Amino acid sequence: MPLAIAITGPGGPEAMKAVDLPATEPGPGQARIRQSISGVNFVDIYVRSGLYPLPPGQSVLGFEGAGVVEALGPGGGELKVGDRVAYIGHPLGSYAEVRTLSTSRLVKLPDGVSERVAGSTMLRGLTAHMVLQKVYPLKAGEWVLVHAGAGGLGQLVTRLAKRIGANVISTVGSEAKAGFAYEAGADIVLLHTSEDWVEETRRIADRRGVHLAVDGIGGTMLSQTFAAVRPFGMVASLGQAAGPIPPIEIEELTAPRAIALSRPSVLTYANDPELYRQGTAALMEHLQDGLINPIGAEYELKDAARAHADLEAGRTTASVVLMM
Template identity: 50%
Template sequence: MSLSIELQTVGGPEVFATVNTVVPDPTPEEVQVRQTTIGVNYVDIYHRKGLYPLPQFAAVLGVEGAGVVVAVGTNVANFHVGQRVAYAATPPGSYAETRNIPQGCLIGVPDDLSNRLVGSSMLRGLTAQMILRRVHSVSAKEFVLVHAGAGGLGQLVSRWATQLGAIVIATVGSERKIAIAKNAGAKAVFLHSDPNWAKKVIEFTGGQGVHLACDGIGGNMLKQTIACIRPFGTLANLGQPAGAVPPLHVEEIGSIKLSQPSVIAYIKNIADYRLAATDLFSALRSGLINAIGAEYALTDAALAHTELEAGRTTGSTILLPT
């Protein structure tokens, strides 16, 4: 039997139910994993609320985790029982003690990295790699603006960009988060509730604007951020917890590059997935810190969602099976 957290219907965290199920044997192309670390991400909230519809109910949420292989399908050649593995952006289902996963979704965890570190870093880490390597190849001394700089993705992007020699500017939602963003590498931090934050960003860059801006807020923040980008710079929208981005006219975008990159689309290509994971593991070995801001028992998934959605967490959020 495997304990899992099922979503009975769309709605608030109260729609979760704790159930025990029998996990079937893996199909020929699947690997059965007993999980040790389960990542909680904002995309899980979008699934729970129905913004990203799921194909059926009851459903188990979660697209990130790490664990140990306990069984393999007959066509699986690259994984073996006892091996440590991690994954991101699989079909949802990680809020469970044990699950079956298509072998193409799995990455072997190197001996010198822990399941806790890798399992809490995969989705955000691969997203950060996509932003800093594929969306805009960040160079030393470039200016990078990171919204929600105290959040899980914001901290990871800030730390990695700093590791690459960039100069990070962050915005945060409260005074208490300023120190967190600075600890993650930001050289300047502004409250995004400050009506003059965009002007202050431009002033900090000597009037030139930033080379790259990462908007994980959405709503009206994206339109305000356009003014902070230097000509031919890049603006990436990575989430919309503040609501959908209002329509833009092409003349409002001007000469900048605007994208809404999807890490799920990025790593559908198995070769890109493995190369990005290798790059992430190398960065983790080189001192990239992924701060875990909150951890909960698997049975407290509803509380984890409540705190994350309310903006009361910083860093990554994980669930731990019993």
């Protein structure tokens, strides 16, 4: 019987258990796919730990994956058995060898885009598209600050921002990770552990600060980041890998800063059919055009708990995946 990784309640990596998951026949508008890869993301950790509630009736983790269609229900649209597909979004369930889900969620992979690349890029790629096109439509010549620039999301945001023609300042937690951020295209890499990274960011960005700051670190980093943004700029808060974000007073955003704060959700973005279509189509074009999304660590499906522990502890760079 196909293998899956499930939880019955919130907890640490030890809460994740391998279970047998019977393959189900696809109903109307559904497809069953044999998966080859699943992405591992911080949002999975948020669900596992209880920060985000586990949806009723669901226990298998994971929001993105890729594989091959092996069965179709009535009304499957243009898909056919044997098509290579990828997806991101609700419902959970990508930590599984086989799963059945709506065909409206599936994106047919074009020639030249592998399941391995697509299945490790969908969530972060759509997040980067959301931030750079919807949250703050970035323009050539503008300045972007990308925290955790060596991570999977940080690298993708950097690469896409450079394709637009923007200038990128990345921050990393150690000198050892700086090379990954530079390889992704960052113009300048700073240590966010240094005392003067905010002042240095403002100095580099025309002595005014960046137009857009992308923060997936959370904790106290978000409030520090406000001071690195120029008036009428934007801060996008995408996660809290470093822990809960302390309450923010509206006065922190007002004059003389006069900046905006956004807390966008890629899962909400993916639930909008038109935004999902636009975002995934753009992502596929970038991947066909050579957009690189390196995989920093891969694990067998049965080792998903170790993948969570390594990602949570900051022992990984770039994307983290489970292979089936």
